[in-house]
Amino acid sequence: xxxxxxxxxxxxxxxxxxxxxxxxxxxxxxxxxxxxxxxxxxxxxxxxxxxxxxxxxxxxxxxxxxxxxxxxxxxxxxxxxxxxxxxxxxxxxxxxxxxxxxxxxxxxxxxxxxxxxxxxxxxxxxxxxxxxxxxxxxxxxxxxxxxxxxxxxxxxxxxxxxxxxxxxxxxxxxxxxxxxxxxxxxxxxxxxxx
DNA sequence: AATTTGCCCAACCGCAGACTC
DNA sequence: GGAGTCTGCGGTTGGGCAAAT
Numbered sequence: 001x002x003x004x005x006x007x008x009x010x011x012x013x014x015x016x017x018x019x020x021x022x023x024x025x026x027x028x029x030x031x032x033x034x035x036x037x038x039x040x041x042x043x044x045x046x047x048x049x050x051x052x053x054x055x056x057x058x059x060x061x062x063x064x065x066x067x068x069x070x071x072x073x074x075x076x077x078x079x080x081x082x083x084x085x086x087x088x089x090x091x092x093x094x095x096x097x098x099x100x101x102x103x104x105x106x107x108x109x110x111x112x113x114x115x116x117x118x119x120x121x122x123x124x125x126x127x128x129x130x131x132x133x134x135x136x137x138x139x140x141x142x143x144x145x146x147x148x149x150x151x152x153x154x155x156x157x158x159x160x161x162x163x164x165x166x167x168x169x170x171x172x173x174x175x176x177x178x179x180x181x182x183x184x185x186x187x188x189x190x191x192x193x194x
Numbered sequence: 195a196a197t198t199t200g201c202c203c204a205a206c207c208g209c210a211g212a213c214t215c
Numbered sequence: 216g217g218a219g220t221c222t223g224c225g226g227t228t229g230g231g232c233a234a235a236t
Contacts, residue, residue: 019204019230041221057222058205093224108225109203 016050020059024049028056029064037065062103069101073110081107082115 020028024047031046037060040053047056062068073081077099084095092104092111099107 055205062204090225104224113202
């Protein structure tokens with residue numbers, strides 16, 4: 001396929017796509033080490049890999065970033081994901097922020113491949129006796145969940161008990177899982193009260 | 195052994211909000 | 216204040232692999 005010319009009449013540089021190679025990873029890590037993980041367009045340019053900024057950012061956040069845990073989501077983590085999803089809906093980045101070393105992409109994938117099925121299965125078997133199941137049903141259906149679901153909670157003031165800001169989800173000062181579990185238990189009793 | 199099916203996960207896409215000039 | 220650009224997010228896709236047929 002011919003490369004479309006840009007406004008200057010020169011052919012557009014072909015953007016590299018697809019899986020990252022170890023050489024590309026190394027180069028990206030080197031550039032980020034020097035310039036930091038920001039100004040992604042500039043980072044992408046400095047790597048000389050013909051990758052777009054978005055692609056570099058994603059690769060860094062989901063794979064190259066230090067302290068990333070991969071695979072083997074523990075029972076405790078799974079429980080936490082379920083509870084947080086119940087509270088926040090498809091706000092994967094916020095959920096990931098409460099699970100040190102986990103990425104939003106990983107949690108989203110884990111939810112879509114494991115937990116959503118688990119919940120469906122449970123509902124099918126055991127009816128919908130708990131509010132958890134009810135809430136999951138509300139929040140498991142593609143476009144209707146996510147921002148909308150969490151936004152509704154916010155509108156109801158339900159997430160105001162804890163300040164889920166972007167800053168504290170960066171992993172600098174991750175809350176431990178026990179603390180979060182305790183908070184979620186509190187939140188569940190509060191939901192019962194409603 | 196070859197083919198089909200289903201699952202997992204990395205990566206891309208489109209959008210919205212934040213930021214900069 | 217408005218236009219253009221950048222960043223971050225959630226949804227979706229497609230390749231690779233293993234299990235099933």
